[in-house]
Amino acid sequence: MKLLQELIEIDATSSVPVYLQISNAIIAGIRQGKLRKGLKLPGTRELGALLEVNRMTVVAAFQELDAQGWIELRARQGTFVKAVPPLLAPLRIMRQTTPAGFSETVGFSYDKKRILPVATSDFQSTHRLVFNDGFPDIRLAPIQELGAAIRNLSRRSVNRKYLQYGGAQGTLLLRQTLAELLCDTRGLAVTPENILITKGAQMGIFVAGSVILKPGDEVIVGKPGYNMADITFRQLGARLNEVSVDGDGIDTAKVEQLCKKKKIRLLYVIPHHHNPTTVTLSPERRMHLLHLAAQYKFAILEDDYDYDFHYASRPIMPMASHDSRGNVVYVGTLTKTFAPAVRFGFIVAPADFIQTATYFRKTVDTQGDSFMEHAIAELYRDGTLTRHIKKSVKLYRERRDHFCDLLKAELPGHLDFTIPDGGMSVWARFRADLKKVSPRAFEKGLVIKDGTSYDSGRAKYNAVRLGFASLDLKEQEQAVGILKGILGTV
Amino acid sequence: MKLLQELIEIDATSSVPVYLQISNAIIAGIRQGKLRKGLKLPGTRELGALLEVNRMTVVAAFQELDAQGWIELRARQGTFVKAVPPLLAPLRIMRQTTPAGFSETVGFSYDKKRILPVATSDFQSTHRLVFNDGFPDIRLAPIQELGAAIRNLSRRSVNRKYLQYGGAQGTLLLRQTLAELLCDTRGLAVTPENILITKGAQMGIFVAGSVILKPGDEVIVGKPGYNMADITFRQLGARLNEVSVDGDGIDTAKVEQLCKKKKIRLLYVIPHHHNPTTVTLSPERRMHLLHLAAQYKFAILEDDYDYDFHYASRPIMPMASHDSRGNVVYVGTLTKTFAPAVRFGFIVAPADFIQTATYFRKTVDTQGDSFMEHAIAELYRDGTLTRHIKKSVKLYRERRDHFCDLLKAELPGHLDFTIPDGGMSVWARFRADLKKVSPRAFEKGLVIKDGTSYDSGRAKYNAVRLGFASLDLKEQEQAVGILKGILGTV
Numbered sequence: 009m010k011l012l013q014e015l016i017e018i019d020a021t022s023s024v025p026v027y028l029q030i031s032n033a034i035i036a037g038i039r040q041g042k043l044r045k046g047l048k049l050p051g052t053r054e055l056g057a058l059l060e061v062n063r064m065t066v067v068a069a070f071q072e073l074d075a076q077g078w079i080e081l082r083a084r085q086g087t088f089v090k091a092v093p094p095l096l097a098p099l100r101i102m103r104q105t106t107p108a109g110f111s112e113t114v115g116f117s118y119d120k121k122r123i124l125p126v127a128t129s130d131f132q133s134t135h136r137l138v139f140n141d142g143f144p145d146i147r148l149a150p151i152q153e154l155g156a157a158i159r160n161l162s163r164r165s166v167n168r169k170y171l172q173y174g175g176a177q178g179t180l181l182l183r184q185t186l187a188e189l190l191c192d193t194r195g196l197a198v199t200p201e202n203i204l205i206t207k208g209a210q211m212g213i214f215v216a217g218s219v220i221l222k223p224g225d226e227v228i229v230g231k232p233g234y235n236m237a238d239i240t241f242r243q244l245g246a247r248l249n250e251v252s253v254d255g256d257g258i259d260t261a262k263v264e265q266l267c268k269k270k271k272i273r274l275l276y277v278i279p280h281h282h283n284p285t286t287v288t289l290s291p292e293r294r295m296h297l298l299h300l301a302a303q304y305k306f307a308i309l310e311d312d313y314d315y316d317f318h319y320a321s322r323p324i325m326p327m328a329s330h331d332s333r334g335n336v337v338y339v340g341t342l343t344k345t346f347a348p349a350v351r352f353g354f355i356v357a358p359a360d361f362i363q364t365a366t367y368f369r370k371t372v373d374t375q376g377d378s379f380m381e382h383a384i385a386e387l388y389r390d391g392t393l394t395r396h397i398k399k400s401v402k403l404y405r406e407r408r409d410h411f412c413d414l415l416k417a418e419l420p421g422h423l424d425f426t427i428p429d430g431g432m433s434v435w436a437r438f439r440a441d442l443k444k445v446s447p448r449a450f451e452k453g454l455v456i457k458d459g460t461s462y463d464s465g466r467a468k469y470n471a472v473r474l475g476f477a478s479l480d481l482k483e484q485e486q487a488v489g490i491l492k493g494i495l496g497t498v
Numbered sequence: 499m500k501l502l503q504e505l506i507e508i509d510a511t512s513s514v515p516v517y518l519q520i521s522n523a524i525i526a527g528i529r530q531g532k533l534r535k536g537l538k539l540p541g542t543r544e545l546g547a548l549l550e551v552n553r554m555t556v557v558a559a560f561q562e563l564d565a566q567g568w569i570e571l572r573a574r575q576g577t578f579v580k581a582v583p584p585l586l587a588p589l590r591i592m593r594q595t596t597p598a599g600f601s602e603t604v605g606f607s608y609d610k611k612r613i614l615p616v617a618t619s620d621f622q623s624t625h626r627l628v629f630n631d632g633f634p635d636i637r638l639a640p641i642q643e644l645g646a647a648i649r650n651l652s653r654r655s656v657n658r659k660y661l662q663y664g665g666a667q668g669t670l671l672l673r674q675t676l677a678e679l680l681c682d683t684r685g686l687a688v689t690p691e692n693i694l695i696t697k698g699a700q701m702g703i704f705v706a707g708s709v710i711l712k713p714g715d716e717v718i719v720g721k722p723g724y725n726m727a728d729i730t731f732r733q734l735g736a737r738l739n740e741v742s743v744d745g746d747g748i749d750t751a752k753v754e755q756l757c758k759k760k761k762i763r764l765l766y767v768i769p770h771h772h773n774p775t776t777v778t779l780s781p782e783r784r785m786h787l788l789h790l791a792a793q794y795k796f797a798i799l800e801d802d803y804d805y806d807f808h809y810a811s812r813p814i815m816p817m818a819s820h821d822s823r824g825n826v827v828y829v830g831t832l833t834k835t836f837a838p839a840v841r842f843g844f845i846v847a848p849a850d851f852i853q854t855a856t857y858f859r860k861t862v863d864t865q866g867d868s869f870m871e872h873a874i875a876e877l878y879r880d881g882t883l884t885r886h887i888k889k890s891v892k893l894y895r896e897r898r899d900h901f902c903d904l905l906k907a908e909l910p911g912h913l914d915f916t917i918p919d920g921g922m923s924v925w926a927r928f929r930a931d932l933k934k935v936s937p938r939a940f941e942k943g944l945v946i947k948d949g950t951s952y953d954s955g956r957a958k959y960n961a962v963r964l965g966f967a968s969l970d971l972k973e974q975e976q977a978v979g980i981l982k983g984i985l986g987t988v
Contacts, residue, residue, distance in 0.1 A: 039689070075665070077670050110686065110687045110688050110692065110821075110822075110848070111821065111822055111823055111824030111848050112824070112848055112849060112850070113824050113848050113850050114797070114824045114825075114847070114848050114850060114851045115791070115792060115795065115821075115823035115824035115825040116710075116763075116764075116791065116795050116796050116797040116824070116825050117763075117795045117796075118709065118710045118711075118763070118797065119712060120850075120854050122712070123709055123854050123855075123857050123858050124857065124861075125857050126666075126857050126860050126861070128665050128666040128667060128856050128857065128860055129664070129665035129666070129667070130663070131662070131663055132662075132663070132664065132665060140662075140663075143662065143663065146658050146659070146661035146662050147655070147658055149658070149661050151648075151652040151658075151661060151869070152649075152652050154648070155645060155648045155649040155652050156649075158641075158644070158645045158648060159642075159645040159646075159649070162641040162642050162645050165637070168636050168637055168639070168641075169636070170839055171636040171639050171641060171837035171838065171839045171840070172621070172622070172630075172633065172636050172837070172838055172839065173620070173621055173622070173630075173633065173838040173839070174619070174622065174839060175565070175618050175619035175622060176616075176618040176619070177618060177619070180567050196600065197600045198600050199529065202600065206863070207697070207863040207864075208863055208864055210860075210861070210862070210863050210864040211862060211863040211864075214861055214862050214863065219608065219613055220606075220608045221608075222609060222612070236860070236861070236864075239861060240861045243858070243861050273606075273607075273608070274606075301605070301606065302605060305605065305606050305607045306606050306607075307604070307606040307608065331600075331601065331605075332600075332601055333601055333605035334601030334602070334603050334604045334605035334606070335604075335605040335606050347661035347662070347869070348661065348662055348663040349660055349661045349662065349663070349664060349865075349867055349868040349869045349870075350661070350867060350869065351863065351864070351865070351866065351867050357604070358600070358601050358602055358603050358604050359602060360602070360603050360604060360610075361604045364610055364613045365613075366618050367613050367614065367615050367616050367618065368613050368733070370616050370618055370700075370726070371614075371616070371700070371704055371726070371729060371730045371733050372700070372701060372704050372862060373696070373697040373698055373700050373701040373704065373841065373863075374697075374698055374700040374701075374726075374841070375839075375841070376841065377839055377840060377841050377867070377870075378839040379641070379837070379839045379840065380839075380867075380870075
């Protein structure tokens, strides 16, 4: 305890948040060998009192340390310093660091504040129970099949060519495969020239945004909306116009009013399972948006990140499939189909746009992993991924039903939600203050966000996406059980 | 022939280059089923006469078709339409395309000209003999080992967590492994906080450039220099100041003059095996640059893309290892070590810069493929990659020696070059016009660039990088043999 008090010096005048000052000091202590593996850290209340900071600040520091992999939380036992992997012998690094003196801060001038801060390691935790933002269950990911596909490819020397530089637009075989698939399942009559392979939907948003937007351009987003898209557009210098989202999706009458007032360059929309609210954009509003886009010549960036996961009836066809005038840039991803760590997505748009986007993408990272793209294409072609999607949809539908039943039965009066037609999460509006619920749940072994990342400006929802797809039925019961215990006392 | 004449309509007033009009028309013909698999296309001279365009324009169209994988060049037989992969049944796509009518052009307004055009599929060819820009021999790539590492990882369920979202900065294990490696081999006394994992060196350039540069900022680059870096900085809105590169690297006296005249924000330099000239920056100039950077507070973006491949003596330590003031942002890559299609690189810099760069990277593509990052780390930790590098360096040294001997013996008087200390290519300045040599070589089964991509503004070098590392000794002899035949007659 005394040691921790010595290690952690809090500078109230610093621009570094206090919780980060605490976590950084603890990391330094671990690295210097002062805090050894297996050391039990004091409880958050105790450490808070010792450092004279709010207990919530200590919890935030522990969440950060947990996300970065420095500590381990054992239920009913406490918080422990984790083993530092053997390669990073702490003393050795320190010994080598000192003489050469790698600088801790930059010596050149640049405008650091231009880059917007974002959470860079959310949802990483050693906790077994995590309500993530709506991610697939990685225990189901067809990673063995991917490994086998890579092995099969690598056995035949003719496939070695896929290890050489390919094109920035993506492997032709994967583009052909997706063109066929999008044709058959989403009514998108496209050819490989209409497709750019990206690293996940996020790169689709970034590349499309970079190509379309100039600093000062006006963009329409939903409110509430997808935080990372908003940050990306702001990072690109765009001005954000927030339009409210109701049970039928984004309010297109308000979009029309905005179009009459200013030159809108781009509208970002998630028509299926809107993030965060999970609502589906109604067919009337889809047509209205397409009509407005044609009239006012703006781009619709249609983010259809989990089209494959629809439980109610048939999913509604993407807006892009009804767009004969070239107003829609359509973004999809394989992240939800496969696994978040397997980064594949795509942009679908008129061929001239795809060519321009490909130019830009080449400056970002040259090209994708073409060998892997080829392996993914093979998994589509031999039916593996289609079978995997079918199996997952069946399982996730069960999990959704079970989870919604649980919420109704166990937490009546504590939260409001609508059963989602698809996707992997429930948008839950809480009565109790989530900023209090979140740290308490964390201490009991359950990760649940405090909801602030969904807020925007003055709009506070006190709501959170409860990802149900990655928890099996028993884990759902445990997680809801923990919540029930907390909500009864907050 | 008549069919081709009908298919190909050239519009001299179009902004699309004529060679692209030709290749696009041929692709449309293949897709519509009018040009069947195995069809022999007319020779370039004949087709040029038919279309009333220069023969070189037809060669350029064929090079494009070859790079995109639509045609096949068989030595001494001619050019043939390639098999379209079965999934893309051409008639079926056409049938589906017509009714839905996916738009061929965009319907929204955006400033397309802001995005700089670049070659997006260079060096792809069905030719067996390719003088690439200096790439590794993919026949040696440890892809079987990578497949095995992925399989081993996927067998243990504890590793499944690497399939979930990780952090935008990259897997901790890989950052730890690289920190150790850079410490031991490059004198970089860094910790994982100093490292951001990227997709190849290009993403390192893009992310560092995006964080440091504002539109209008002044950047210094070498002349000749690395084309893709120049385009990236221009795309970011920077103003380029070209400083000549001589036998000792970039002329630092001229850099100093520039610093006195204007506020320089960033200097981009490749101190080892400069691209394209392969020269090494002298130790005196390295120190001079570090001194200037500290004095004028600019960033040095040190691109050390093939540090591992040095044949003469020990490589010179990176400038970053002598930088105690935090002026250097160091970019490295595993592309040359592994294979171009396996996209891993890294940025090394003071921790506060890495944090800002990580924020930005999250908006680009969220994060890397963490499962794969983990597998790569394992291949370093078990010694596989170190053994692979050692073996490759030995082989590439032999190939360099054999290739330089060949150039001297077979092509005396036709070109000038200096034997490179390292890297995978020879910078060869030709007597004969490369714009004539390149298409002739192409027709004889050898891909060699026409050199224009190395030119900048009015500076024409008539020089080309001859990648020797990916050709075995016999292939080198065949390639040089073809060049000899052409150079004797140009």
